Amino acid sequence: MCTLWIGNGHVVLPDQVVYGSVLIENGKIAALNAPCPQGAERVDAGGGYIMAGFIDIHVHGGGDADFMDESVEAFRCAARTHCLHGTTAIVPTTMTCEDSLLESVIACFLKAREMSCGAELLGLHLEGPFFSAASKGAQPITEQRIPTREMLEHILQCAQGTILRWDMAPEIGGMEVFSQVMRDHGVLASIAHTNATAEEALEAFDHGFSHVTHFYNATSTFHKVNGIVHSGVIEATYLRDDVTIELIGDGCHIPKQSMQLAMRIKGPDRICLITDAMRAAGTSHTQSILGPRKGGVPVVVKDDVAQLTNLQSYAGSIATMDRALRVAHMRYGLPLCDVSRMLSLTPARLCGVQDRKGSLECGKDADVVVLTPDFQVENVFVRGERFCS
Numbered sequence: 242m243c244t245l246w247i248g249n250g251h252v253v254l255p256d257q258v259v260y261g262s263v264l265i266e267n268g269k270i271a272a273l274n275a276p277c278p279q280g281a282e283r284v285d286a287g288g289g290y291i292m293a294g295f296i297d298i299h300v301h302g303g304g305d306a307d308f309m310d311e312s313v314e315a316f317r318c319a320a321r322t323h324c325l326h327g328t329t330a331i332v333p334t335t336m337t338c339e340d341s342l343l344e345s346v347i348a349c350f351l352k353a354r355e356m357s358c359g360a361e362l363l364g365l366h367l368e369g370p371f372f373s374a375a376s377k378g379a380q381p382i383t384e385q386r387i388p389t390r391e392m393l394e395h396i397l398q399c400a401q402g403t404i405l406r407w408d409m410a411p412e413i414g415g416m417e418v419f420s421q422v423m424r425d426h427g428v429l430a431s432i433a434h435t436n437a438t439a440e441e442a443l444e445a446f447d448h449g450f451s452h453v454t455h456f457y458n459a460t461s462t463f464h465k466v467n468g469i470v471h472s473g474v475i476e477a478t479y480l481r482d483d484v485t486i487e488l489i490g491d492g493c494h495i496p497k498q499s500m501q502l503a504m505r506i507k508g509p510d511r512i513c514l515i516t517d518a519m520r521a522a523g524t525s526h527t528q529s530i531l532g533p534r535k536g537g538v539p540v541v542v543k544d545d546v547a548q549l550t551n552l553q554s555y556a557g558s559i560a561t562m563d564r565a566l567r568v569a570h571m572r573y574g575l576p577l578c579d580v581s582r583m584l585s586l587t588p589a590r591l592c593g594v595q596d597r598k599g600s601l602e603c604g605k606d607a608d609v610v611v612l613t614p615d616f617q618v619e620n621v622f623v624r625g626e627r628f629c630s
Contacts, residue, residue, distance in 0.1 A: 245625060246277040247611060250286025253293070253581045255600050263291055265607040268625035272603060284620060286611050292581055293600050294329025294608030294623065295562035296588035298406070299366060299455065299487055299515035301334050301531070303522035303561070308333045309533040311345045316353035316362065322523035323516075324359030324628050326561030327618045329608035330589075330598060331360045332405055334517075336532045337369030337385055340392065347400050354403070359628055361608075363592050364405035367396070368454065371409040371419065372434035388415040393422045402426075405592055408433035408454050411445035420448040429591065432474055434459045439472035439480075446481050452591070453478050455517055456486035456503065458494050458555075479506050485591060488583075490514040490565025491558040493546040497573045509579040513588045514565045519547050519557035531556045567616050 248262030252273060261274035264281075277283055302308055304322030306315040316333060323331060335346055347365065354362040371388045388409065397404060406429040409419050423430040432445060433454030438461070442450075453460060453474060461473030478484050486507060488495055494517070503512060516522065521529040521542050529547065530537040540547045540556040547556040560568075562584060569580045589599025597606050607625035612618055621628040 244271075244278055244281040245284065245607070245622070246281045247284040247286060247291055247609060247622075248277060250289050250291040250611065252291045252601060253577060255582050255586055256578055258577060263601055263607075263609060265609070265622070265625045268607055270601060270603050270605050270607050270609075273601065284611065287613070287619075289614050289619065290612040290616065291601070292327075292610045292612065293585040294598070294610055294621070295327045295566075295584045296330045296363070296592065296599065297323060297328050297360075297516050297518075297562055298332045298513055298588045298591060299334050299368075300328075300331050300518050301336065301557055302520040303518050303524075305520050305524050305526065305529075307520040307530070307532060307534065307537070308350070309336055309338065309342070309346055309537070311342070311349060311533065313349050313353045313356070316350060317356060317358045319520075320353075320358035320360040320362060322359075323518070323561055324621055324623065325618070326523070326563045327566075327610040327612070327621055328360045328562045329610070329621065329623050330363050330592075330594070332363050332366045332592065334366040334368050337372060338532075340396065342533070343367070343396060344399050347396070347403075351401065351403065359623065361623065363594060364403045365400060367404060367407045368433060369408065371413060371415070373410040373413055373436045387413055388419045390418050390422060393419065397422070397426050397428070404428050406431055406452065409450075410435035410437065411450065412437040412441045416445055417448055420445065420450060424449050432460070435474055436461045437474050439474070439477040442474040442477035443481070446477070446484055451484055453484065453486045455489050455494070455515070457499055458489060482511075485511045485513070485587070487513040487515045489517045489558055489560075490562075490568050491516065491546060491560035492564070492568040492572060493544065494555060494558065500569065500573050500575070504575060504579065509582040510587055512583050513591060514562070514569060514580070514583040516560045516562060516565060517558050518560055521547055522559045522561055524559075563610075563612070563616065563618050571616065
């Protein structure tokens with residue numbers, strides 16, 4: 242593996258931006274701001290930006306592939322598509338479905354992770370099926386149900402330790418069993434698609450839930466029940482410093498002021514930017530399918546977002562992580578170092594890979610994105626290898 246020197250760019254670190262270079266040797270970051278060694282391959286950043294590779298912890302597909310398609314190639318296609326846009330590691334996300342389909346998807350993931358796919362497949366994120374029908378979003382309701390220890394243990398065994406996170410609406414029942422099993426297996430328990438009150442959310446946090454899926458979207462907030470005012474998951478989450486959140490960064494799901502508020506209260510070390518991308522990401526399609534190609538939910542792409550055909554609900558985004566970068570920094574005005582942490586270092590920590598990914602530090606994997614001065618992706622390196630589609 243050759244020595245690579247990427248220079249003449251603004252190097253984005255977790256706490257500062259410096260003009261300089263990144264030296265890569267044997268797939269690892271060897272030095273910052275060092276002279277280019279004789280014989281090294283040179284990459285000129287052209288005065289643009291050199292950033293840590295993005296890590297997307299909530300993504301359903303891209304390139305006209307969905308992880309629910311039950312094929313190894315679907316995983317590889319989506320991983321390649323997102324890698325072209327600077328995502329060097331992903332956590333593939335499933336949808337609510339019957340157990341047999343989930344088992345098939347897990348089997349495909351186990352095969353795909355052994356192959357070169359562009360973005361590294363870090364582990365699985367199971368979104369469902371334990372959700373509230375009142376906050377289902379675009380998730381199908383036919384398979385939504387209450388968790389049982391038997392079902393949880395069976396799926397975890399099928400996945401062979403690769404499930405990083407599993408979501409649940411804590412108010413539907415079975416919360417204590419779910420949280421106990423997640424703790425026993427070291428799986429991150431996250432609140433999602435929920436109509437819980439603040440009291441129910443706080444109880445879930447006390448039992449070990451420590452994350453909230455696509456915060457602001459399909460999560461309850463200040464509301465009335467039978468004329469009585471209640472707080473919701475959003476308020477409870479803001480009260481707990483130990484709970485992390487993720488924000489869909491497409492510029493459609495979350496308005497500027499809401500993202501700025503989350504930043505002020507939570508800060509970049511407790512926020513991950515995500516795409517929640519479905520199969521139309523990275524394509525020009527105006528009609529698509531959410532979930533499996535056979536039996537999935539038809540959607541239309543309108544106003545830069547996937548929507549149900551009746552236009553009554555969003556149905557996932559079509560964003561890639563470079564778009565999330567441009568939205569958060571250029572449109573919403575968040576500091577670049579903070580945005581970089583939310584795109585890379587905080588997700589790496591949630592996935593337990595912060596010792597080797599998430600920032601431009603010596604000894605870490607050489608997952609590097611080179612961008613133009615207006616934040617368009619020019620080059621992507623995964624463990625020191627230039628990615629080409």
